[in-house]
Amino acid sequence: MNRHDLILHAARTCMIEKGFHNASIKNIAACANVSTGLIYRYFENKESIIEALVRDIVNNMKSHLDDKPARDENQPLDIFQRSDFFADLQDNIFMLMDIASAATRNTRYKKLVAEAHNALQDDIVRREKQQHPAMNESIFRTRHYVTTLLLDGVIVQCGRKGYVVDDELRQMINAIVNKLLHAK
Amino acid sequence: MNRHDLILHAARTCMIEKGFHNASIKNIAACANVSTGLIYRYFENKESIIEALVRDIVNNMKSHLDDKPARDENQPLDIFQRSDFFADLQDNIFMLMDIASAATRNTRYKKLVAEAHNALQDDIVRREKQQHPAMNESIFRTRHYVTTLLLDGVIVQCGRKGYVVDDELRQMINAIVNKLLHAK
Amino acid sequence: MNRHDLILHAARTCMIEKGFHNASIKNIAACANVSTGLIYRYFENKESIIEALVRDIVNNMKSHLDDKPARDENQPLDIFQRSDFFADLQDNIFMLMDIASAATRNTRYKKLVAEAHNALQDDIVRREKQQHPAMNESIFRTRHYVTTLLLDGVIVQCGRKGYVVDDELRQMINAIVNKLLHAK
Amino acid sequence: MNRHDLILHAARTCMIEKGFHNASIKNIAACANVSTGLIYRYFENKESIIEALVRDIVNNMKSHLDDKPARDENQPLDIFQRSDFFADLQDNIFMLMDIASAATRNTRYKKLVAEAHNALQDDIVRREKQQHPAMNESIFRTRHYVTTLLLDGVIVQCGRKGYVVDDELRQMINAIVNKLLHAK
DNA sequence: TATGAATGAGGTTTCATTCAT
DNA sequence: GATGAATGAAACCTCATTCAT
Numbered sequence: 001m002n003r004h005d006l007i008l009h010a011a012r013t014c015m016i017e018k019g020f021h022n023a024s025i026k027n028i029a030a031c032a033n034v035s036t037g038l039i040y041r042y043f044e045n046k047e048s049i050i051e052a053l054v055r056d057i058v059n060n061m062k063s064h065l066d067d068k069p070a071r072d073e074n075q076p077l078d079i080f081q082r083s084d085f086f087a088d089l090q091d092n093i094f095m096l097m098d099i100a101s102a103a104t105r106n107t108r109y110k111k112l113v114a115e116a117h118n119a120l121q122d123d124i125v126r127r128e129k130q131q132h133p134a135m136n137e138s139i140f141r142t143r144h145y146v147t148t149l150l151l152d153g154v155i156v157q158c159g160r161k162g163y164v165v166d167d168e169l170r171q172m173i174n175a176i177v178n179k180l181l182h183a184k
Numbered sequence: 185m186n187r188h189d190l191i192l193h194a195a196r197t198c199m200i201e202k203g204f205h206n207a208s209i210k211n212i213a214a215c216a217n218v219s220t221g222l223i224y225r226y227f228e229n230k231e232s233i234i235e236a237l238v239r240d241i242v243n244n245m246k247s248h249l250d251d252k253p254a255r256d257e258n259q260p261l262d263i264f265q266r267s268d269f270f271a272d273l274q275d276n277i278f279m280l281m282d283i284a285s286a287a288t289r290n291t292r293y294k295k296l297v298a299e300a301h302n303a304l305q306d307d308i309v310r311r312e313k314q315q316h317p318a319m320n321e322s323i324f325r326t327r328h329y330v331t332t333l334l335l336d337g338v339i340v341q342c343g344r345k346g347y348v349v350d351d352e353l354r355q356m357i358n359a360i361v362n363k364l365l366h367a368k
Numbered sequence: 369m370n371r372h373d374l375i376l377h378a379a380r381t382c383m384i385e386k387g388f389h390n391a392s393i394k395n396i397a398a399c400a401n402v403s404t405g406l407i408y409r410y411f412e413n414k415e416s417i418i419e420a421l422v423r424d425i426v427n428n429m430k431s432h433l434d435d436k437p438a439r440d441e442n443q444p445l446d447i448f449q450r451s452d453f454f455a456d457l458q459d460n461i462f463m464l465m466d467i468a469s470a471a472t473r474n475t476r477y478k479k480l481v482a483e484a485h486n487a488l489q490d491d492i493v494r495r496e497k498q499q500h501p502a503m504n505e506s507i508f509r510t511r512h513y514v515t516t517l518l519l520d521g522v523i524v525q526c527g528r529k530g531y532v533v534d535d536e537l538r539q540m541i542n543a544i545v546n547k548l549l550h551a552k
Numbered sequence: 553m554n555r556h557d558l559i560l561h562a563a564r565t566c567m568i569e570k571g572f573h574n575a576s577i578k579n580i581a582a583c584a585n586v587s588t589g590l591i592y593r594y595f596e597n598k599e600s601i602i603e604a605l606v607r608d609i610v611n612n613m614k615s616h617l618d619d620k621p622a623r624d625e626n627q628p629l630d631i632f633q634r635s636d637f638f639a640d641l642q643d644n645i646f647m648l649m650d651i652a653s654a655a656t657r658n659t660r661y662k663k664l665v666a667e668a669h670n671a672l673q674d675d676i677v678r679r680e681k682q683q684h685p686a687m688n689e690s691i692f693r694t695r696h697y698v699t700t701l702l703l704d705g706v707i708v709q710c711g712r713k714g715y716v717v718d719d720e721l722r723q724m725i726n727a728i729v730n731k732l733l734h735a736k
Numbered sequence: 737t738a739t740g741a742a743t744g745a746g747g748t749t750t751c752a753t754t755c756a757t
Numbered sequence: 758g759a760t761g762a763a764t765g766a767a768a769c770c771t772c773a774t775t776c777a778t
Contacts, residue, residue, distance in 0.1 A: 101285040393751075517725075
């Protein structure tokens with residue numbers, strides 16, 4: 001791993017562990033086994049690290065989606081079926097909350113997060129359209145929106161209660177999403 | 185307004201504006217037009233201010249619920265119908281995100297938020313039970329859970345996109361909730 | 369007790385309990401059951417309270433000495449024999465240390481403490497002279513000096529070890545002083 | 553001098569000059585000609601600085617003792633004979649008083665001072681034993697105790713009177729100690 | 737390129753002192 | 758006289774950032 005990615009990885013680890021505001025540059029440097037000064041050779045400042053982290057998460061999600069096999073409409077949907085995708089999401093729960101929170105105040109983050117979401121949505125809609133050319137695009141968008149809403153809800157709940165997604169929760173969410181999809 | 189509430193109000197304003205971590209005691213004092221020292225006459229420390237803020241939000245929600253007229257089962261539900269309730273929620277969105285985020289790292293906050301949620305849930309279940317004595321309690325709990333999930337999702341979305349709840353969003357959420365309720 | 373003495377008494381209690389620097393005006397006021405503002409009606413500032421306290425201690429010692437029965441030269445001396453005097457001294461140990469310590473830096477305290485010591489010494493020498501008119505004054509002064517030295521040592525030791533003067537310590541000190549006195 | 557020792561030296565100077573409670577981190581930093589932040593690179597907190605200072609004093613005393621030539625029993629003892637030892641002690645007088653005073657209220661300091669005293673005592677007893685193998689250990693301990701008592705007394709007196717040890721005081725103390733030692 | 741010592745602004749909190757009531 | 762709310766300077770400590778080596 002090159003220095004840039006090494007630092008980014010360390011930043012991710014620290015922020016997951018300590019939270020956005022408690023992950024100091026020193027922590028990150030120690031975690032990456034480099035000097036504090038070196039951080040500033042690869043990133044302009046702390047904000048830029050967050051920026052890169054968000055970009056990373058988005059790219060990760062996109063690549064997860066790329067791998068995703070086409071869903072069989074007749075089978076019940078399991079939005080957690082790609083276990084590695086959701087494992088990742090769980091890992092990121094705390095960081096995502098922090099970043100979302102930070103984004104409410106920081107224009108740069110906010111723009112970034114919004115762009116990321118739009119990119120993701122476009123990506124999802126595009127591939128759904130390929131599968132179901134006859135369907136109305138607005139339905140895709142709604143689906144995506146609801147799913148996002150629920151996932152965000154789950155994230156917050158997890159953060160709040162401090163537990164990971166267990167089977168009960170997983171089934172409940174799936175039931176809701178399935179009902180929504182088939183009700184259309 | 186007495187000094188205690190004045191400071192609390194200022195704290196709320198600052199946190200909404202600048203975020204949890206950037207609302208310094210000095211900021212709050214300046215916003216309340218008092219000296220920094222005075223803050224500590226009314227609150228033990230910064231944590232206590234947050235504590236009071238969360239308690240305030242919870243009590244507010246409870247009193248909103250108390251005012252809520254019995255819902256006519258045959259009419260579609262509008263969870264935003266109490267516009268002042270949601271206006272309040274929107275005001276609190278940023279702060280709630282920050283606090284939820286901070287709660288993932290701070291034991292005291294986490295306990296506080298958990299307590300608040302339990303208190304709210306108990307309150308809701310109790311009043312639903314009064315209205316529908318024959319219904320199974322677990323259904324109430326599920327309903328509450330889903331609603332919470334969605335509301336949390338909405339909060340995050342709002343924070344993320346930086347806009348308030350518009351009509352489109354409102355109708356979409358309502359549609360989902362209504363479908364869920366009648367599917368049961 | 370008048371307000372002035374009430375406050376002084378409270379100050380003494382607080383300083384014994386919490387130490388010189390940790391006894392705040394608020395503490396003292398609370399202990400005296402008066403408002404903080406009132407303190408400043410009776411004392412110019414915190415320094416003046418110390419000043420008054422030191423004066424008090426000196427006067428107390430003088431009055432203890434006044435009560436002291438003439439010592440029988442043929443009996444071994446017990447410098448702790450006036451148990452109430454030493455009880456008082458023990459009570460004051462911590463405060464005396466603090467004040468002595470503060471006096472090293474504060475001209476006003478230093479002058480005060482020096483004056484107090486001289487006053488006490490003169491008082492002691494005067495009464496010893498009355499008892500033993502033939503003896504050389506320098507002997508009295510030496511005796512007084514040594515006794516003071518030892519008492520101060522005892523005070524520091526007590527402060528250091530955190531215990532009060534026990535029988536063993538008492539006998540040891542007495543043995544030393546007796547030897548000194550009779551060696552002359 | 554390395555930064556660590558530079559800061560420690562500055563701390564010592566400040567404490568001697570201003571006293572324990574008035575030697576602020578900022579003062580110390582200014583005195584050492586470094587930034588306040590740097591202090592915390594070398595010491596965990598203010599307490600640690602004191603800790604290091606006390607340790608320094610103890611080590612200094614021990615090394616002074618190591619250099620001390622064996623005393624000729626037939627010659628009168630001069631406990632100030634190692635003039636550099638006592639010069640050092642005088643330098644430390646103010647600080648020692650403050651620390652002793654602070655130790656009465658602070659568990660950590662108290663433990664520190666107690667340990668230091670025990671270490672010194674053990675050191676002294678050990679070397680006396682080497683010189684006089686036949687003598688009872690309790691005699692050494694008593695001697696040490698009395699000497700300590702007197703030294704503490706001298707320290708307090710010096711602090712109180714604000715002067716350094718002059719010849720008169722020196723001779724008086726020596727006379728006392730000699731009498732004590734030979735009376736045994 | 738890489739280090740980590742150094743900086744200093746800024747955070748929370750305490751407390752002697754003042755002053756309107 | 759008496760109160761206690763209010764002030765604000767100053768304490769300790771943290772951390773993003775810079776820079777000599």
